[in-house]
Amino acid sequence: MNNKTDFKTAQQFLVDNPDIEVIEVLLIDLNGVHRGKWIPRHKLQSVFEGDMRIALTGVTPDIWGRDVPSLCAKTGDGDGICVPTVRTLKRLPWLSRPTAQMYMHLTHQGEPWGYDPRVVLGQLQQRFAERGLIAVVAPELEFMLLSSERDAEGIPQVPQTRINGRSKVGGQLYGTDIMHEFADVLHEMREACDSMDLRLDTLVKELAPGQYELNQHHLGDALQAADNAQMLKRVIKGVAQKHGYVATFMPKPFAHVDGNGFHTHISVLDENGKNIFDDGTERGSQALRHAVAGLAATMSDLMLVFAPHRNSYRRFAAGTHTPIAPTWGYENRDVALRIPVGDPQARRIEHRVAGADANPYLVLSAILAGVLYGLDNKLEATEPASGGSHEQCRELAGDWLAATRDFEESTFVSEYLGAPFHEAMCAVKHFEQDEFNRTITPFEYDAYLITS
Incomplete structure (x- = not known):
């Protein structure tokens, strides 16, 4: 047995939950599924x-759940051994049949399997630990609560509300009255999180119709923070389905309103527990600027992590608080890297690039890698931006193919996130892109069938 203490903890869980019938033992694939x-x-x-045992390619299906042939050929489609993480053994309180879940990671020949996103993040954490550092992170996830039925053209629908009627012009930002209209589902989400020990900070009504944001507490364990974010997405989707809604983290379900983002706050503690970004001033330390510079320098290489899907790039539109360049600034929500004001001891960076569709493990891996790159090389940050998004010139990839090229050509990705992950991510994304390229849409028929 790998860990007798862990199994004793699992046994106690079963004693405390004698009605549990089924346990879902789960890996997380590169798409966060x-x-x-x-x-x-x-x-x-x-x-x-x-x-x-699960196939080594169990973490590399495409978004439709299909094997990627090149990766099957590379691995021989052999099995890996799954190693459980007992702290993720949780009851799923919204399900009618008593069910629990537990996360695992893959190993091959006794070594962590580099295709696995939980392994990628664990290895980045280890690199921090080797330097006597701890990354403290707090993810913020936006989602939309939609009707379960789509319209005749397959377009999702925002539920009608008493306060807005059928109007979809705005979403009542910070509106508590509109939240009361969905109190049953929102409170059950919060209660489910409480029962699963997923520490939440706030629940906020966001800018777009049907859009909300859930913020998590800061944690000094990035892997646990990613596990919590992954479970949080599952809670939101599961409880919404129970109440007859669809909760989506799709980055841009509607062209005319803001999309769903995944912002992450990060600070770094030294071996004495001191925040290395704090020098007692509003400006922050030299280490803060090294970290900012590293995140900015690596952002283009990592856009495929922050925006992994075709729809992801629709979110990056002018005037939507979505950055199109690796800018940074103090208390500025139009930049990619915001430095919030406040208590210097809490000095941190808010990374504002990723969409809510991104894999939490890979987003945190990319952020940790960028911070580490800046600290290791003592990079110097540019001057902070003072203007809004309308003053930015696009520097980040504006489409899926360009982001894939930047990612594929990067030496940084292989060096900091691992060559196996680099290889697998490229293979999955190329396979998905080929499928989209082969698919003829109704819009194309409308445009060309008669006019050609």
């Missing part, structure tokens, strides 16, 4: 004994 198996409760011990 859960992949795994249902097992009966009596099989849980076998997972801790190293008897749970």
Whole structure:
């Protein structure tokens, strides 16, 4: 058995939850989708004994859940051994059948499998630890609550509200009255998070119709923070479905309103627990500017992580608080890297680039890697921006193919996030892009069928 203490913790969980019938043992693929198996409760011990095997390509399906042929050929489609993380063994309180879940990561020949996003993040954490540093992170996730039925053309619909009627002009930013109209589903989301020990800070009505934001507490364990963000997305989707809604983290469901972002706050502690970004001033330390410079320098290489899908790039539009260049500034929400004002001891960077569709493990990996790159090389930041997004010139990739090229050509990605991940991510994205390129849409028929 790999860890007797962990199994004792799992046994106690079963004692405390005697009605649990099914346990979902789960990997997270590169797209942030859960992949795994249902097992009966009596099989849980076998997972801790190293008897749970899943194909090494179990973390690399495309967005439709298909194998990527080049990766199957590379690995021989052999099995890896799954290693469980017992702190993720949680009851899923919204399900009618008593069910629990637990996250795992893949290993191959006794070593962590580099295609696995949980492994990628764990290795970045280890690099911080080797330098006597701890990354403290707090993700913020935006989502939209939509009707379960689409219209005749397949377009999702925002539920009608008493306060806005059928109007979709605005979403009542910070509006608590409109939140009361959806109180049942929103409160059950919060209660489910409480029961799963997912620490939430605030729930906010966001700018777009049907849009909300849930903020998590700062954690000094990036892998646990990513696990919590992944579980939070599952809670939101599951509770919404129970109440007859669709919760989506799609970055741009509607062309005319703001999309869904995934912002992350990060600070770094030294071995004495001191925030290295704090020098007692509003400006922050030299280490803060090294970190900012590293994040800015690597942002173009990592756009495929922050915006991994075709729809992701529709979110990057002028006037939507979505950055199009690796800018930074103090208390400025139009830049990519915002330095919030306040208590110097809490000095941190808010990374504002990623969409809510991005994989939490890979987003945090990319941010940690950028910070580390800046600190290792003592990079110097440019002058902070003072203007708004209308003054920015596009420097980041504006479409999926350009971002894939930048990612594929990067030496930084292989060096800091690992060559296996670099290879796998490129293969998955090329495979998905080929499918989109082969697909003829109704819009094309409308445009060309008669006019050609």
